[in-house]
Amino acid sequence: xxxxxxxxxxxxxxxxxxxxxxxxxxxxxxxxxxxxxxxxxxxxxxxxxxxxxxxxxxxxxxxxxxxxxxxxxxxxxxxxxxxxxxxxxxxxxxxxxxxxxxxxxxxxxxxxxxxxxxxxxxxxxxxxxxxxxxxxxxxxxxxxxxxxxxxxxxxxxxxxxxxxxxxxxxxxxxxxxxxxxxxxxxxxxxxxxxxxxxxxxxxxxxxxxxxxxxxxxxxxxxxxxxxxxxxxxxxxxxxxxxxxxxxxxxxxxxxxxxxxxxxxxxxxxxxxxxxxxxxxxxxxxxxxxxxxxxxxxxxxxxxxxxxxxxxxxxxxxxxxxxxxxxxxxxxxxxxxxxxxxxxxxxxxxxxxxxxxxxxxxxxxxxxxxxxxxxxxxxxxxxxxxxxxxxxxxxxxxxxxxxxxxxxxxxxxxxxxxxxxxxxxxxxxxxxxxxxxxxxxxxxxxxxxxxxxxxxxxxxxxxxxxxxxxxxxxxxxxxxxxxxxxxxxxxxxxxxxxxxxxxxxxxxxxxxxxxxxxxxxxxxxxxxxxxxxxxxxxxxxxxxxxxxxxxxxxxxxxxxxxxxxxxxxxxxxxxxxx
Numbered sequence: 054x055x056x057x058x059x060x061x062x063x064x065x066x067x068x069x070x071x072x073x074x075x076x077x078x079x080x081x082x083x084x085x086x087x088x089x090x091x092x093x094x095x096x097x098x099x100x101x102x103x104x105x106x107x108x109x110x111x112x113x114x115x116x117x118x119x120x121x122x123x124x125x126x127x128x129x130x131x132x133x134x135x136x137x138x139x140x141x142x143x144x145x146x147x148x149x150x151x152x153x154x155x156x157x158x159x160x161x162x163x164x165x166x167x168x169x170x171x172x173x174x175x176x177x178x179x180x181x182x183x184x185x186x187x188x189x190x191x192x193x194x195x196x197x198x199x200x201x202x203x204x205x206x207x208x209x210x211x212x213x214x215x216x217x218x219x220x221x222x223x224x225x226x227x228x229x230x231x232x233x234x235x236x237x238x239x240x241x242x243x244x245x246x247x248x249x250x251x252x253x254x255x256x257x258x259x260x261x262x263x264x265x266x267x268x269x270x271x272x273x274x275x276x277x278x279x280x281x282x283x284x285x286x287x288x289x290x291x292x293x294x295x296x297x298x299x300x301x302x303x304x305x306x307x308x309x310x311x312x313x314x315x316x317x318x319x320x321x322x323x324x325x326x327x328x329x330x331x332x333x334x335x336x337x338x339x340x341x342x343x344x345x346x347x348x349x350x351x352x353x354x355x356x357x358x359x360x361x362x363x364x365x366x367x368x369x370x371x372x373x374x375x376x377x378x379x380x381x382x383x384x385x386x387x388x389x390x391x392x393x394x395x396x397x398x399x400x401x402x403x404x405x406x407x408x409x410x411x412x413x414x415x416x417x418x419x420x421x422x423x424x425x426x427x428x429x430x431x432x433x434x435x436x437x438x439x440x441x442x443x444x445x446x447x448x449x450x451x452x453x454x455x456x457x458x459x460x461x462x463x464x465x466x467x468x469x470x471x472x473x474x475x476x477x478x479x480x481x482x483x484x485x486x487x488x489x490x491x492x493x494x495x496x497x498x499x500x501x502x503x504x505x506x507x508x509x510x511x512x513x514x515x516x517x518x519x520x521x522x523x524x525x526x527x528x529x530x531x532x533x534x535x536x537x538x539x540x541x542x543x544x545x546x547x548x549x550x551x552x553x554x555x556x557x558x559x560x561x562x563x564x565x566x567x568x569x570x571x572x573x574x575x576x577x578x579x580x581x582x583x584x585x586x587x588x589x590x591x592x593x594x595x596x597x598x599x600x601x602x603x604x605x606x607x608x609x610x611x612x613x614x615x616x617x618x619x620x621x622x623x624x625x626x627x628x629x630x
Contacts, residue, residue: 096137096185096286096347097287097373097374097406097446098406098548099446099541100137100138100185101135101136101137101138101441101446101447101448101449101537101540102136102137102138102139102187102351102446102447102448102449103131103136103139103140103448103449103450103451104139104141104142104449104450105124105140105141105451106142106152106451106487107119107121107123107141107153107166108152108153108507109451109487109488109490109500109507109508110127110451110489110490110500111123111126111127111492112500112501112502112503112506113126115502115503116501117501117503117505117506117507118165118166118501118507119166119489119490119500119501119507120165120167120171121162121167121171121172121175122171122175124141124175125178128178128179128182128184129182130519132184134454134533134534134537135534135540136184137184137185138184138185138186138187138286139179139184139185139186139187140187140188140189140289140448141186141188142154142414143189144162144163144166144172145157145158145159145161145162145163146158147196148258149165150256150259151255151258153189154189154255154259154291155194155195155256156195156196156199157195157196157198157200158199159191159273159276159279160279160280172283176283176284176285177284180284185285185287186284186285186286187285187287187288187349187351188280188287188288190276190277190288190291191291192262192291192292192296193254193255193262193292193293193295193296194253194255194260194292195259195260195262196258196259197257197258197260198258201216201217202260205217205219205260206246206247206251208246209249215263215266215268216262216263216269217252217260217262218251218252218260218261218298219249219250219251220249220252221250222241222250228240228241228243229241229302230302230303231304231305231307231319232252232298232305232323233305233321234253234254234255234257235255236255236256236314236471236472236475237314237316237472237476238316240253240254240324241253242257254295254324256471261295261298264296264297265297265300265329270336274336274340277337277340277341278340281344281348285348286346286348286349287341287348287349287350287351288341288349288350288351289376290337290350290353290372291353292353293330293333293334293353293354293365294325294326294330294355294356295325296327296329296333297327297330298323298324298327299324302323303323304323305319305322305323305324307319307320313476313479313480314476326356326361330365331364331365331367331371334350334352334371335367335370335371338350338367338370338371349373350371350372350373350374351372351373351374351376352365352372352375352376353376354372354375354377354378355376355378356375356378358379359377359379359394359397359398359401362375362379362401363401363402364403366401366403367403368403369405373405373406374408374446375408376408376410376448377408379394379398380394380398380409381409381410381411381413381416385423386423386621387579388558388561388562388579388580389559392562395443395551395553395564396553398445399444406445406446407443407444407445407446408445408446408447409440409445409447409448410447410448410449411423411436411440412449412453412486413448413450413486414450414487416486417459417485417486418450418452418453418459418486419433419436419453420432420453420456420457420458420459421458421459425581427581428581428621431604431620431621431622432621433456433532434529434532434603434623435577435578435579435622435623437454437529437532437536438532438575438577438601438623438625439577441533441536441537441539441540442539442546442566442573442625443551443564444549444551449533450486451490452490452491453533454529454533455491455519455530456517456529457488457490457491457513457517458511458513458517459485459486460488460509460511460512460513461481461482461485462481462482462484462485465477465478467509468481468484469482469507469508470482484508487508488508488509488511489501489506489508489510491510491511491517491518492518492520493518493519493520493521494514494515494516494518494520494521498514499518499519499520517529532601536601539600539601543573543600543627544568544570545566545567545572545627546573548568549568549571549572549573550565550566550568551564551566552565552567554574554588554591554592555576555588555591558584560578560579560580561576561577561578561579561580561584561586561618562576562579563575563576563577563586563591572592572594572627572628573600573627573628574588574592574613574624574625574626574628575623575624575625576616576618577622578618578619578623579621580620580621581620582620583617583618583619583622584617584618584622585615585616585617585618586616586618587613587614587615587616589612589613589614592613594613594628594629595613595629596610596611596629597610597611597626597627597628597629598610598626598627599624599625600625600627601623601625602622602623602625602626603622603623604619610629611626613628
């Protein structure tokens with residue numbers, strides 16, 4: 054009887070201890086901040102993202118090539134400018150055929166840029182400055198030097214054979230169909246080892262992964278896990294619309310004319326925008342959602358219109374920030390066109406957060422694309438205002454804040470980008486928009502201590518550089534810095550609604566940003582002539598206080614009844630009730 058009582062007492066004691074621990078644990082969890090904050094607090098909704106080409110931002114070891122430690126050395130610059138996140142173009146091991154977009158190892162750092170320890174230190178130092186790091190996620194293809202592809206091409210029966218897209222040729226030996234590479238000529242390359250063709254949407258050295266194979270899904274989702282566990286805050290997904298191709302291998306329709314490579318123009322009807330892409334995006338979103346801190350997904354969503362762009366939001370379960378190429382590629386200043394496109398984005402049926410940009414590593418810089426050859430600096434300030442005062446997440450390209458311009462190679466023998474060699478002189482490649490960051494008027498623009506940078510520093514670096522523009526209150530740099538500060542400090546610019554006004558004006562794009570605390574009016578003269586307008590009927594306020602104007606204006610308050618905008622002039626003003 055005594056033994057039985059002891060056993061019961063021990064059981065009761067263990068039960069009491071378990072219950073006490075359980076309830077104390079619940080109490081402790083209740084006192085901790087949630088790992089998944091309220092959706093209104095998602096950091097990427099208020100962030101400004103800054104794209105860095107690691108080769109071109111800052112060289113720390115004197116070899117003429119930018120690197121991770123170079124980026125780390127410039128974090129204070131980015132923080133003081135007002136940047137919240139940096140998207141870094143690929144830093145993975147790569148043969149370098151396509152500036153790192155031919156990846157040979159997804160879970161390592163290319164020695165050209167540094168070590169994994171350097172990368173982890175960069176992430177930690179960026180966090181200290183409230184800057185997050187976003188990786189480039191090259192999802193459509195690998196390098197032909199990737200171990201996966203080396204196995205795949207080794208035999209017809211290799212376990213990784215079906216990780217890529219292989220087909221027999223047509224009778225007579227030609228490729229399976231007429232599909233073309235984005236970079237010229239056939240998208241099929243014959244491999245003599247197994248006597249089949251492999252498919253590549255881009256360069257011959259970039260074979261496409263077979264996203265109809267579940268093993269590919271598993272492996273590529275593991276890549277996300279690897280980097281999220283090392284502190285990254287999201288991914289920019291490369292070439293996402295090209296993940297699937299027509300299983301029937303139907304020929305693409307031909308279009309009139311020929312491209313820069315001499316090929317017949319073609320509509321990529323059977324190699325782009327298949328609905329299965331959305332299933333992949335849902336999978337990727339589920340993967341990143343496992344991690345705290347609201348990791349973000351951006352996509353290179355080069356869609357033909359806003360309606361197609363809207364689809365990649367899904368039902369809030371796919372991409373948070375699809376890059377809006379529709380607005381980026383207007384490529385002319387047109388108030389009616391911008392008004393229409395911004396209205397379409399504001400009314401997208403998914404109610405998704407817009408993501409805007411005007412330049413990146415694949416496009417000539419906006420200073421050239423939108424400039425008229427006379428007012429380029431003023432137009433650059435106008436575009437900065439458009440980018441940073443609209444409702445959405447803005448994305449900048451390194452040096453855009455300086456007015457860096459596209460500087461193409463003068464000779465074919467100077468071209469680094471293979472498409473420039475293939476398409477010269479109609480296609481000069483993308484070297485011109487990837488030149489080194491212009492820090493000062495010192496040799497090599499302060500980018501490197503080497504006598505020669507991996508790409509030549511443009512002559513414009515003598516005057517368009519950080520050191521010179523910081524001292525000039527009217528510089529493009531100080532326009533960006535002012536607008537970035539306003540975006541953080543003025544409630545309407547941070548999280549207000551957006552509404553187009555003065556809707557019939559053919560020359561001026563005007564809109565309101567409204568919050569419970571403030572109303573801001575923005576007016577952009579998109580013409581080379583002085584414009585006079587009245588916004589009193591659209592804005593229910595007696596007057597407004599200038600927050601930013603270009604050209605700069607004197608006086609703090611003014612009437613909304615009579616506004617004069619200089620050619621390509623800009624006004625940002627807070628309404629006074």
